[in-house]
Amino acid sequence: MLRRLSTSLLFATISTLSWAQDSLISYVDPFIGTGGHGHTFPGAAVPFGMVQLSPDNGRSGWDWCSGYHYSDSLIAGFSHMHLSGTGIGDWLDISVMPLEAPLDDTTKGVKIPFSHDNERASPGYYQVTLDNGIQAELTASERIGYHRYTYPQIDTPVVRFDLAFRQNWDTPTETHISILNDSTLVGYRYSTGWAKIQRVYFAARTSAPFVKTILHDGQSASTMTDMAETYERGKGVSAQLLFDGSRHKTIELKVALSMTGYEKALNELNHAKKDRFNAARQTAKDKWEAELQKIKIRSESDELKRVFYTALYHTALSPTLYADADGEYRNAHGDIHTMPNGASRYTLFSLWDTFRALKPLFTLTQPDKYTDMLNSMLAFHDENGLLPVWDLSTWETNTMTGYHAIPVLADAILKDWPGLDAERAYQAMLKSAHQAIRGVPDYIAYGYLPQDKAGGSVTITLEYAFDDWCIAQVAKKLGKTADYATFMNRAKSYANLFDKQTGFMRAKNSDGQFIEPFDPFWSEHDFDKSQYIEGNAWQHSFFVPHDVRGLANLYGGNEGLSTKLDELFSAPSEMHGDNISPDASGFIGQYAHGNEPSHHIAYMYSYIGEPWKTQDRVRQIVDSMYHDGPDGYAGNEDAGQMSAWAVWSIAGLYPANPASGEYVFGSPIADETIFTLPNGKQFTIRALDNSEKNSYIQSATLNGKPYENTYLRHQDMLNGGELVFKMGPKPSKRFGQKPETWPGSDQNRYPNPASR
Known part of the structure; x- marks a missing residue:
């Protein structure tokens, strides 16, 4: 009896030591479930986080409920909220997309080709190099999405916020963007869809100053070089942030979310003032490793x-x-509550x-x-x-x-x-x-x-x-x-x-x-x-x-x-019927x-x-x-x-x-x-x-x-x-x-x- 217990203990000790050296995160493939009818997304998140930052193909359909399907070859943007594995598409709020140059027609969406050969993902991190040469990297904390865009040699790198972006059930009802200064903007996106009332507020800050902005309210555009506070409001507001390509090849961007107000999102952003992309990525990785060790x-x-x-x-x-x-949170009725303790x-x-x-x-x-x-x-x-x-x-x-x-x-x-x-x-x-x-x-x-x-x-x-x-x-x-x-x-x-x-x-x-x-x-x-x-x-x-x-x-x-x-x-x-459940x-x-x-x-x-x-x-x-x-x-x-x-x-x-x-x-x-x-x-x-x-x-x-x-x-x-x-x-x-x-x-x- 003692011998059997000792052998068991020895086995457990050796096993535990070998596992201690084994990074469990290396076995996770976020692309599993993005094909077939799995309806998962491959993007960056931390466990149970508000922000789930992931690419969207810009295509509506049942197999695009998460915004992304492995069969696709286009990316329309990287939005901050996603549903994993559901049968109804919604959310995909606050879509951001890097561009080679500003769009002439800002009312149109954009879809950039990519190859899965140039794409990879692991828990808390997503990376893709688009066919136009722009590399996008994403990571996240609980309430902040971290973007890093590396551009080829171009004159005017652009980061576009498109609050009109939608797929499937979701439709924006009111959107707003305010430019606070040459590196900070705030706003909100109200929409209706599967959930009839949704309110998402955001605050964003860039690592480099933008030299020009092109705001569009869904009807007409306005261009500004003076970054004094300006804003646009409409059903589908967008903002193009233009940077000096001779000085800035890589742009880092932090986007904080709140369901209460953009002031709260700005507070979240200010608390993470010193956080950079690599540090956020490592923190996300550590959180997932701890989760997997359970x-x-x-x-x-x-x-x-x-x-x-x-x-x-x-x-x-x-x-x-x-x-x-x-x-604190604002519920669907518009009431603000605070969870106790x-x-x-x-x-x-x-x-x-x-x-x-x-x-x-x-x-x-x-x-x-x-x-x-x-x-x-x-x-x-x-x-x-x-x-x-x-x-x-x-x-x-x-x-x-x-x-x-x-x-x-x-x-x-x-x-x-x-x-x-x-x-x-x-x-x-x-x-x-x-x-x-x-x-x-x-x-x-x-x-x-x-x-x-x-x-x-x-x-x-x-x-x-x-x-x-x-x-x-x-x-x-x-x-x-x-x-x-x-x-x-x-x-x-x-x-x-x-x-x-x-x-x-x-x-x-x-x-x-x-x-x-x-x-x-x-x-x-x-x-x-x-x-x-x-x-x-x-x-x-x-x-x-x-x-x-x-x-x-x-x-x-x-x-x-x-x-x-x-x-x-x-x-x-087999199943019989005229309207068989998929x-x-x-x-x-x-x-x-x-x-x-x-x-x-x-x-x-x-x-x-x-x-x-x-x-x-x-x-x-x-x-x-x-x-x-x-x-x-x-x-x-x-x-x-x-x-x-x-x-x-x-x-x-x-x-x-x-x-x-x-x-x-x-x-x-x-x-x-x-x-x-x-x-x-x-x-x-x-x-x-x-x-x-x-x-x-x-x-x-x-x-x-x-x-x-x-x-x-x-x-x-x-x-x-x-x-x-x-x-x-x-x-x-x-x-x-x-x-x-x-x-x-x-x-x-x-x-x-x-x-x-």
């Missing part, structure tokens, strides 16, 4: 390392900062996606920021009357379904997350569950959402049922007996849509009849008409993560559910990894005593749906969720029920994973004899003792220690066979409120 893997595959660390990088891009350094306000909550795996990951990786993110959702509730569904620029976009701030808050409360007022959060959860919109009154009245009352009958019913289960668990923890009973009953609503004859969840009208005709392959992307949001009956019928064995009972038992899951993975990979992608049979409703399904086998099937499918999904090229994601990266799935699954775990505090075992791809936890402890997962062929768990030990469960509790991780899997080439029909070892067996672990 979860480290050991593998002989450099491709796996690139996939893993790039995924971990993508998990730390959103939500994004919205408040100034003093905690020096906290930060965040926005960009893609909750339909990220409640599943990203937010549970934050309870391990973001001890310093997650409290503020949670309280940002509560601030949204206080300002808008309900918790957010999809918060962008503090505007409720009402995109997607469910009220999935609830599982996020529930998970945090059940894990006793510090700095979150459980009672305050619970009361906000109750308001969402009793709201007068989004079909909730009909869902309560009928026990399901009738399709003739609102679209999305199946998806919404199943998602509301899960959210209600989450409320019930919090009610139980807080000793609210009556609420617990009410919401546990509502959590069973999924069963009201089950059709035993077909084995699918099917939409019903208010008369209680299933809608005919029925085709489980049918997909309709119009949310008002669709019964299954962004998918079909195959993908959505299994969303019962809170009661998998209850779902199995509807199939006649565990064997019936297992058979149906097998059919899912072997069905033809979001359903990454098919294995009818399993669609490119969209979130499928993400828990492979792990469902473990809930019914067949963990080897989970292990087999997880390996297949990782191997086929993730790689290290631009099209390395099977679908939209979705603000960190697609990446979070990979981070968890490569390590060997997954929060299939994201509010249960249980992490279900998959098949670890990495040979070793080390989590550095919020309490400073470490938890290590080791896979012995791990290989492409040895993909099945034969046995497990936790801290040296045999471990029979096919899941790990959150608290077990926080205690620190080591989970060791013995891997083999064939399924083990012993490991995970006892029902008491299955996930979900311990979900009533919170004290019964009646006994208090």
